[in-house]
Amino acid sequence: MEVMAVYSETVMDHFRNPRNVGTIDNADGVGEVGNPMCGDIMTMYLSIKDDHIDDIKFQTFGCGAAIAVSSMLTEMAKGKSIEEAKKISNKDVAKALGGLPKNKLHCSNLGADALHSALKDYEDRKAAKPKGELKRKEKHEHVGGEKCYCPYCDVEIPEGETVCTNCALTVDI
Amino acid sequence: MNILNLDHISANQLLPEVQDAMVSAIRMGYGNPSSQHKMGEQGSEALEKARESVASLINCASPKEVVFTSGGTESVNHAVKGVALANTDKGKHLVTSNIEHNSVIRSMRRLKMMGYQVTSVPVDEHGRVNPDHVAKAIRDDTVLVSIMHANNEIGTIEPIEEIAQITREKKVTFHVDAVDSVGVLPIDVQKLGVDLLSFASNPFYGPTGVGGLYIRRGTSVWPLLEGGIQENNNRAGTENLIGIIGMGVAAELAKRDMKARLSQFKRLREKFLRELPNYIDEYIINGHPEYCLPNLVSISVKYIEGESVVLMVDDEDIEISTRSACASGSLRASHVLLSIGLEFAEAQGTLVITFGLENTEKDVVRFLTALKETVKTLRNLSPLYKKAHQTEH
Numbered sequence: 001m002e003v004m005a006v007y008s009e010t011v012m013d014h015f016r017n018p019r020n021v022g023t024i025d026n027a028d029g030v031g032e033v034g035n036p037m038c039g040d041i042m043t044m045y046l047s048i049k050d051d052h053i054d055d056i057k058f059q060t061f062g063c064g065a066a067i068a069v070s071s072m073l074t075e076m077a078k079g080k081s082i083e084e085a086k087k088i089s090n091k092d093v094a095k096a097l098g099g100l101p102k103n104k105l106h107c108s109n110l111g112a113d114a115l116h117s118a119l120k121d122y123e124d125r126k127a128a129k130p131k132g133e134l135k136r137k138e139k140h141e142h143v144g145g146e147k148c149y150c151p152y153c154d155v156e157i158p159e160g161e162t163v164c165t166n167c168a169l170t171v172d173i
Numbered sequence: 174m175n176i177l178n179l180d181h182i183s184a185n186q187l188l189p190e191v192q193d194a195m196v197s198a199i200r201m202g203y204g205n206p207s208s209q210h211k212m213g214e215q216g217s218e219a220l221e222k223a224r225e226s227v228a229s230l231i232n233c234a235s236p237k238e239v240v241f242t243s244g245g246t247e248s249v250n251h252a253v254k255g256v257a258l259a260n261t262d263k264g265k266h267l268v269t270s271n272i273e274h275n276s277v278i279r280s281m282r283r284l285k286m287m288g289y290q291v292t293s294v295p296v297d298e299h300g301r302v303n304p305d306h307v308a309k310a311i312r313d314d315t316v317l318v319s320i321m322h323a324n325n326e327i328g329t330i331e332p333i334e335e336i337a338q339i340t341r342e343k344k345v346t347f348h349v350d351a352v353d354s355v356g357v358l359p360i361d362v363q364k365l366g367v368d369l370l371s372f373a374s375n376p377f378y379g380p381t382g383v384g385g386l387y388i389r390r391g392t393s394v395w396p397l398l399e400g401g402i403q404e405n406n407n408r409a410g411t412e413n414l415i416g417i418i419g420m421g422v423a424a425e426l427a428k429r430d431m432k433a434r435l436s437q438f439k440r441l442r443e444k445f446l447r448e449l450p451n452y453i454d455e456y457i458i459n460g461h462p463e464y465c466l467p468n469l470v471s472i473s474v475k476y477i478e479g480e481s482v483v484l485m486v487d488d489e490d491i492e493i494s495t496r497s498a499c500a501s502g503s504l505r506a507s508h509v510l511l512s513i514g515l516e517f518a519e520a521q522g523t524l525v526i527t528f529g530l531e532n533t534e535k536d537v538v539r540f541l542t543a544l545k546e547t548v549k550t551l552r553n554l555s556p557l558y559k560k561a562h563q564t565e566h
Contacts, residue, residue, distance in 0.1 A: 060555070063497065
């Protein structure tokens, strides 16, 4: 997958003209993910018919990449069967966007996580499980299998660290 | 439409007079100011003329108190590290504030790795340092206090004169990072009573890559760069003469036009703040309402993220800046905004608008019109906006 320094044309297109923005009243599944480290929050709404995603809408608080990721994800998921939709990964979304800047890969590339969370919500409801509270991830996690990189020295930031151990990037004195 | 620059804190175009002076200097073919032949002497004369202009802008007791550097960052590094290293026999303790520029923060962090201790004082919700906090932070082994004059993210101006009284009483060296103030506001180093003051040329329409450090006579500070004896042995290396000449002319113009510029900025800023509620709602104005840079407005627009705003208004050929973590490169929330008590999501929606000499009141309206549409689009996208307004529907 190509790693971009700036946003690709496809990213800018989805940012400028995001597809499937909004909410669905009485949605069959709702998922929300967020990353407190850089603050992006994505909410996905699903309408399911015959085990297929009949409609999908999103709302996102975040940067250009986060909005483009959400928009692209909804296009990729719409019409897919639940089983097919479960296979969509964050990596697939970034690839379809023509790549993302390296340091945005884990912070903003959460579309598939939001989708999977909405699908789980749908299945839980179907299984008549008690409706859980919408939960944001409270920890900095590499959910999509993507690594986190220091934007300055490009060194991989280890799991659980919030600061680059190489250049000690942080503002705390 | 033509490009509208409301991001002057990032870059200023050189004034025509500055450009002309620099082009003439290039054509003139000055020699090395350290050489003793004719062209060298002419270079030396041009260098000292620029030094006088810059010294006059900040009212130094003598032009010799100005050291030319490669910009604000070098000046700050020179002051912080130079004072710390020159005074190890007195102690290894430094005092600063929670909202300094990274050049101060990271210089001090480097010194911490070498065994220094740092006390960082908090600021109030407007970003002001309380001088009493500085007084309490100073210890017997404190060798340097470094507080900025005006903050580059929220524009707040710090009580430098009051802090200087404390440092003088306690005989501690006082450095002030005045990069966003010098040439914009009247700065008088003698009236302020500081020992060192960092500044740069671009904020007052001189070239980038040139700055200065005021070192009050008698201040103990080591050079950052060692080699030749240029700049009164304070900064080695052949001078960036072309850039320095540009800075000298920019300093003369800044001094000459200071009043007119200030009243223009004041008019634009007042127009902006007066009109803003007619275009958007639910925002926070950051910084001190009175003690603030005349050319800067920092606003946190709720429920939306700043990078998205920057990209969207850029499509309308309008340039602004954001302090959103997403746009920072470091992907971390601004330490300045968190220090004044903003919530994380509020910090994410922070925009910095900085006016320049070519801006008019029409430009303010053009930007606010674009901002209104952008905020509407992004709030429509925002789950936070929906949540905050759910009960109203």
